[in-house]
Amino acid sequence: MNICSVIIHVRPERAPSVTADIEKLQGAEVHGGAEDGKLIVTVEHDDDSVMSDTVNGFTSIDGVLNASMIYHHYEEFEVEQGVV
Numbered sequence: 001m002n003i004c005s006v007i008i009h010v011r012p013e014r015a016p017s018v019t020a021d022i023e024k025l026q027g028a029e030v031h032g033g034a035e036d037g038k039l040i041v042t043v044e045h046d047d048d049s050v051m052s053d054t055v056n057g058f059t060s061i062d063g064v065l066n067a068s069m070i071y072h073h074y075e076e077f078e079v080e081q082g083v084v
Contacts, residue, residue, distance in 0.1 A: 002051045003044045004072040006058065012037040014063025021061050025054055048074075 010018045015034040022028050027045040041058075045051040058067035 001044065001046055002048060002072070002074050003042060004051065004055065005070045006041045006043065006055055006067055007033075007070055008039040008041055008058055008067045009065040010034075010037050010039060011063045011065065015039070018061055018063045022058070025057075027051065028054060 019030045028043050031040045033040045
């Protein structure tokens with residue numbers, strides 16, 4: 001399982017629509033910051049490439065100025081389940 005946090009700078013007037021677009025993405029969740037134009041976002045996914053594509057795709061959303069990954073953590077799924 002991968003989890004990362006991302007700070008996304010957006011045009012303040014576009015924050016509501018950017019938030020809605022991000023919330024549609026699998027594994028992505030906006031935790032706040034729309035009022036400041038700095039969205040706090042987490043992304044969780046089992047597949048590295050899907051998560052990477054999601055994070056990299058943030059900059060293609062209309063109204064996004066910049067997206068910076070702040071934190072990333074990875075654990076094997078079996079470890080999470082106590083199998084290993």
